[in-house]
Amino acid sequence: MTDLHSLYQTRVAEGRLKPDDAQLAALPAFERIRADLATPQKRGFFRKAPEPPKGLYLWGGVGRGKSMLMDLFVETLPVPARRVHFHAFMQEIQSELHRLRAEGVEDPIKPVAKAVSDSVKVLAFDEMQITDIADAMIVGRLFERLFDAGTVVVTTSNRVPDDLYKDGLNRQLFLPFIDLLKDKMEVRELASDKDHRQDRLQGAQVYFSPANAAARQQIDSLWDELTHGLEETLTLHVKGREVELPRYHNGVARATFYDLCGRMLGPADYLKLAESVRVLMIEDIPCLGRSNFNEAKRFVTLIDALYEAKTRLIASAAAEPEFLYLEGTGSFEFERTASRLREMQDANWGSNWTSTP
Known part of the structure; x- marks a missing residue:
């Protein structure tokens, strides 16, 4: 299995990437997750399931290479993963919640979260930003269930977590989600001076x-x-x-x-x-x-x-x-x-x- 650093250097040698010190410094955060997921897990009837690796929240300015690093990361993963724009993912979630509510399901977040966690081990989001109050009001419960199910979340964003849904309506109800992200994910800045x-x-x-x-x-x-x-x-x-x-x-x-x-x-x-x-x-x-x-x-x-x-x-x-x-x-x-x-x-x-x- 190819590690992130080797794949990055290969792309540089092929002329597909230009080396960037800030990107190289961020690679170990991705590699930590990849290596953990690639490690064979000992199984047994009485053995407790191992804790999943901590996720990653990579933020920084536009054009710094966050999405490119995410692409390399997903390419090397040995487990089922989904790479999706965060906004598109939340639209899917809202549509499914609406469908289940119409069918009379009392708490549709439970089956929706289970369907996601059953289908993938890693969710790789591009551009996490929350501007819609409907999204802001459900992400906390949704992601809590995903994390409890062992789903590993890796995301890029242009904003530091504390600035998500900044000045949004009823933002105080959203703040526990920020705390959840900080607890379950390593927060790291891609501080490159190159666009x-x-x-x-x-x-x-x-x-x-x-x-x-x-x-x-x-x-x-x-x-x-x-x-x-x-x-x-x-x-x-x-x-x-x-x-x-x-x-x-x-x-x-x-x-x-x-x-x-x-x-x-x-x-x-x-x-x-x-x-x-x-x-x-x-x-x-x-x-x-x-x-x-x-x-x-x-x-x-x-x-x-x-x-x-x-x-x-x-x-x-x-x-x-x-x-x-x-x-x-x-x-x-x-x-x-x-x-x-x-x-x-x-x-x-x-x-x-x-x-x-």
């Missing part, structure tokens, strides 16, 4: 015109570089509605112009999107004008939200920014959007990303 995600885009072309097969191929390459070929669905909750982005991983989302501007979305949706992703890929932006005026207005609102949030933009379009909107109502106002699109192509755009989700 590897930003490094990958440094100097790279990020605006492709025209939006043809060659542009798509180049965006595919950037997507694979940023996500390591992994993706899941990201669902944003906005004022009681759900906005779904089908392609997402590790702070990077990918959608077409019509996914984002062809639907009845508004400023609140775009602000939530800009807050939730660090890099957004928008493909197939058409020429704008009278025939798609409503879509053009939404596009202007979207770019404004991304600009203010300093979200990194990668795009393919029918024309260069200055030639996207040449006639019709709104073409004059679009000059500001074109200027912003041009500015967002700069190599240093978004270099002041913060660690706050």
Whole structure:
């Protein structure tokens, strides 16, 4: 069985990773768990089941390599594991709780937690953050049952545990969950001064015109570089509605112009999107004008939200920014959007990303 340090060095030798002292310093925390789970357990009728290894809560700024280390960890595990975005996992849990309540189950958290713990030994979460009160009110009981069942939890986050659900409604009811995390998981900061995600885009072309097969191929390459070929669905909750982005991983989302501007979305949706992703890929932006005026207005609102949030933009379009909107109502106002699109192509755009989700 390959240990984490050997696999990391192999990826460095292959040119797939750049060595980072902070990442190397974090490897033993993952390796401790992997090695414990790989150790054969002595079994007997009167022998008490061994205590599972303590989990890991790895936090730090964006682009530091937390998700990459998690991927390596899961790749080396000798036991059933599930690697999932925390938000997607909680959506699954809420849906199952709703189904069981509708069937008359009095305390649905018990069977839901048992189903999870029966299926995997390790839960590997990406981007633990809690902003929804419905999640905040159930995670304590859910995770207590998972830990009691011997499930090992490893998670990444942009926040230190004490800042989870910060300023949230009825937060005092959530605080025992923070204490539970600290008790059951090693809390460790990945304190690298390098933003590897930003490094990958440094100097790279990020605006492709025209939006043809060659542009798509180049965006595919950037997507694979940023996500390591992994993706899941990201669902944003906005004022009681759900906005779904089908392609997402590790702070990077990918959608077409019509996914984002062809639907009845508004400023609140775009602000939530800009807050939730660090890099957004928008493909197939058409020429704008009278025939798609409503879509053009939404596009202007979207770019404004991304600009203010300093979200990194990668795009393919029918024309260069200055030639996207040449006639019709709104073409004059679009000059500001074109200027912003041009500015967002700069190599240093978004270099002041913060660690706050």
